[in-house]
Amino acid sequence: TKDAPVRNYSFWIADSLLTWSDVTGSYATALELLPRLVANYAAWEKERLDPVSGLFWQIADADGMEGPIGGDGFRPTINSYMYGDALAIARLARKAGNNELERTYLEKAARLKALVQERLWHPEHAFFEVRKGPASLAVAEWRVNDDAALTGRAVASTSAPGSVAGLNDGGEPKNSWEPNGGRFVFEGRVGTAEWLRYEFPEPVTLSSVGLYLMTGHRFAPPESVRVRYRSGGQWHDVACATGTVDQINRWNRIQFTPCTADAVQLDLRLFGFTREALPLRNVRELLGYVPWYFNLPDAQFSGAWSQLTDKAGFSAPWGLTTAEQRHPDFKIRYDGHECLWNGPVWPFATSQTLTALANVLNDYQQGVVHRSDYFAALQTYARSHQLTLSDGRVVPWIDENMNPFTGDWIARTRILEFERTKPEIFKRKGGTSDRGKDYNHSTFCDLVISGLVGIRPSDTDDLVVSPLVPEGKWDWFCLEDVPYRGRLITVLWDKAGTRYGKGAGLQVFADGQLIARGDTLTRVTGKLP
Numbered sequence: 001t002k003d004a005p006v007r008n009y010s011f012w013i014a015d016s017l018l019t020w021s022d023v024t025g026s027y028a029t030a031l032e033l034l035p036r037l038v039a040n041y042a043a044w045e046k047e048r049l050d051p052v053s054g055l056f057w058q059i060a061d062a063d064g065m066e067g068p069i070g071g072d073g074f075r076p077t078i079n080s081y082m083y084g085d086a087l088a089i090a091r092l093a094r095k096a097g098n099n100e101l102e103r104t105y106l107e108k109a110a111r112l113k114a115l116v117q118e119r120l121w122h123p124e125h126a127f128f129e130v131r132k133g134p135a136s137l138a139v140a141e142w143r144v145n146d147d148a149a150l151t152g153r154a155v156a157s158t159s160a161p162g163s164v165a166g167l168n169d170g171g172e173p174k175n176s177w178e179p180n181g182g183r184f185v186f187e188g189r190v191g192t193a194e195w196l197r198y199e200f201p202e203p204v205t206l207s208s209v210g211l212y213l214m215t216g217h218r219f220a221p222p223e224s225v226r227v228r229y230r231s232g233g234q235w236h237d238v239a240c241a242t243g244t245v246d247q248i249n250r251w252n253r254i255q256f257t258p259c260t261a262d263a264v265q266l267d268l269r270l271f272g273f274t275r276e277a278l279p280l281r282n283v284r285e286l287l288g289y290v291p292w293y294f295n296l297p298d299a300q301f302s303g304a305w306s307q308l309t310d311k312a313g314f315s316a317p318w319g320l321t322t323a324e325q326r327h328p329d330f331k332i333r334y335d336g337h338e339c340l341w342n343g344p345v346w347p348f349a350t351s352q353t354l355t356a357l358a359n360v361l362n363d364y365q366q367g368v369v370h371r372s373d374y375f376a377a378l379q380t381y382a383r384s385h386q387l388t389l390s391d392g393r394v395v396p397w398i399d400e401n402m403n404p405f406t407g408d409w410i411a412r413t414r415i416l417e418f419e420r421t422k423p424e425i426f427k428r429k430g431g432t433s434d435r436g437k438d439y440n441h442s443t444f445c446d447l448v449i450s451g452l453v454g455i456r457p458s459d460t461d462d463l464v465v466s467p468l469v470p471e472g473k474w475d476w477f478c479l480e481d482v483p484y485r486g487r488l489i490t491v492l493w494d495k496a497g498t499r500y501g502k503g504a505g506l507q508v509f510a511d512g513q514l515i516a517r518g519d520t521l522t523r524v525t526g527k528l529p
Contacts (some may be wrong), residue, residue, distance in 0.1 A: 008062065012081040012085055012294075014084070014085035015084035017029070024486075037085070044082060045443050052134075056079050056132040057076050059217050068130075068342055069329045071130065073132045075130050076130070076288055083296050084293070086092070116128070127307065128297075129284065129285070130280070130283075131279070131280050133191075134275065135220035139185075140214050141172075141181060144166060154199060159196075160189050162197075167183075168198070168404070169181050177214070184188045191273050198265075200261075201262060206258065209253070210229055212251055212252070220272075223247040223265055226268075228264070236259075237254035242256070257382075264367075286314055289353045289356045293373055317407075320377065321404045322343060338414035345397055346400070347400075358468060362523075398439055400412070400441075412436055419433060452467070453467055453491050454468060454523075455484065461528040463525065465506075467522075485528060490508070491508055492507045494507070505520070509522060
């Protein structure tokens with residue numbers, strides 16, 4: 001829609017469009033849209049690129065992942081998406097003959113790759129994790145001497161744009177979510193040096209300052225607060241300051257030796273001002289595999305994949321958990337928000353992970369994971385695509401999030417509960433328990449076509465087929481008439497040669513013409529006619 005906010009959620013549009021072009025064999029649409037892809041990337045840089053660290057930050061909800069253990073910050077997701085898009089734009093620029101644009105985006109990709117591997121890798125956990133990001137600051141009330149009347153006489157000013165009238169309006173905040181009056185937000189300022197100032201009509205005696213902080217996705221207590229006062233036209237640090245500003249739902253007070261001043265200023269370093277000190281979140285989450293979706297990591301990071309099959313990691317009877325099960329905050333809950341990412345299986349995350357795993361098995365020299373691991377995970381994913389109805393019938397189904405231990409679709413169960421017990425909430429949730437039916441977060445067909453059967457798209461007419469079916473699992477299979485670069489591709493495996501009447505082994509046909517074959521389930525390459 002024209003003028004609609006297109007970046008409410010993270011996405012990798014350039015990479016997706018280029019992959020679609022590889023499959024169709026036509027790059028006309030992608031090249032026509034190249035200027036808009038560049039503009040979209042630039043907009044992401046303006047909105048989400050931290051100029052100090054060089055990494056992109058994201059709110060977890062805007063990654064489509066509500067309530068994860070790792071939370072907001074510098075997430076492997078958005079940084080991998082932007083890496084993938086940068087490489088895709090570079091490839092399209094090369095096809096367009098724009099060498100300067102190609103070079104620019106190759107450099108962007110190289111910087112992101114280095115930063116993801118350096119800053120988002122937890123060496124002890126051997127995993128890519130979320131790093132806490134810098135934050136802004138929101139203040140409901142700022143008071144001197146715990147005296148609302150005295151504070152109300154001051155004129156407020158600040159280093160950031162916006163009205164500061166609410167800072168000394170005398171209101172008493174209810175809590176850090178509800179200011180009960182005005183508030184001031186350092187809008188657009190994260191991890192920066194800022195200040196708040198009160199100027200009085202005549203000198204006053206000051207002995208303390210108090211701040212009531214607001215909370216929210218992008219707000220955090222400041223990294224540091226320095227209190228200064230003005231006397232005789234000169235600024236001085238207060239003496240013997242004690243107290244901290246690091247709590248929500250209460251006043252934070254700093255006391256100091258009384259001084260006479262006509263102005264007082266708080267010099268604030270917002271949270272994350274010291275970028276190097278921002279910590280990793282210390283939790284392995286399934287999103288740590290997203291960098292391999294775009295072949296970002298170097299080979300030495302492949303050890304992370306040992307967590308895929310670890311029952312204390314991500315392996316569960318009904319799929320891959322979104323957080324490691326050994327973590328104390330891993331939860332499978334039937335209260336609170338119905339769409340949490342702190343443990344349940346999510347088709348979106350499973351699809352991303354299996355695509356990444358197929359890349360690892362095809363493009364990396366490693367011995368951590370094997371074709372049997374892909375096959376088992378995809379088999380479990382396929383088995384989860386079902387729903388048991390109240391009459392006992394089992395029907396094909398995909399929904400939002402699943403209990404990894406029982407196979408229950410959690411959000412659907414919760415909404416049915418609302419329908420029975422809380423109709424007002426049921427109505428607000430959409431008024432149907434089928435809200436998540438056919439949830440469009442699954443790329444199951446791609447996982448079968450390009451992963452299991454192994455049709456690996458490229459920008460040439462050399463067709464690579466690399467099946468991930470383990471030896472001895474299937475004696476035969478056939479994937480027939482897949483449209484690819486203007487041809488119809490059929491991949492056929494017949495171990496004994498008795499199933500299809502075409503002979504034994506692996507065979508690849510394009511428009512009915514045999515272009516590649518192998519005696520075993522192995523990687524083969526053929527030339528498209």
